Amino acid sequence: MTVSSPSSAARLRTFGLLTLLILVSTTLGCAFGEIRIGDPFDRQLTFDESQRRYTVLVRFSEFQKAKEFVAEDHRAEFVKTMKSLEDARFTDFESESVELDKDKQAATVQVTYTIYTPSLPYEVEVGETQVWSRDGISNHWKVVSTFEGLSQFAAN
DSSP states (O other): OOOOOHHHHHHHHHHHHHHHHHHHHHHHHHHTSOOOSSOTTOOSOOHHHHHHHHHHHHHTTOHHHHGGGBOGGGHHHHHHHHHTTTTOEEEEEEEOOOEEOTTSSEEEEEEEEEEEOTTSSSOEEEEEEEEEEOSTTOOOOEEEEEEESHHHHHHO
């Protein structure tokens, strides 16, 4: 008859509890999104949050707030472009699926806004190509946008 010593039973119980703790924390991490080793206090926005917030700010003509998501060296161009849309009313937008690069450092999203001006009774679609990037594993995503269809809008 073999009798286990209390110390080996305690070690086995401790090992089992640690294994259970790791399993539960991993499961909860996956269930609630992502585990952010570089930002455990969730101070920065994920890509999805950044992209959605920026697009909604543009949609509601909050261009000054939206420019905070734009890469610093492209902000002046963004503000100049948005100045041509000061009188525009955005009625809707649609985002296509995200194209993420293999290193997960850059993403491209095509967005189509439906807009009109109070002086024109019909809507015009304007396309935006959003190219998002980040440094390293941080969630500090910045966008460089190009708009298509503004000349058509301006001509109306």
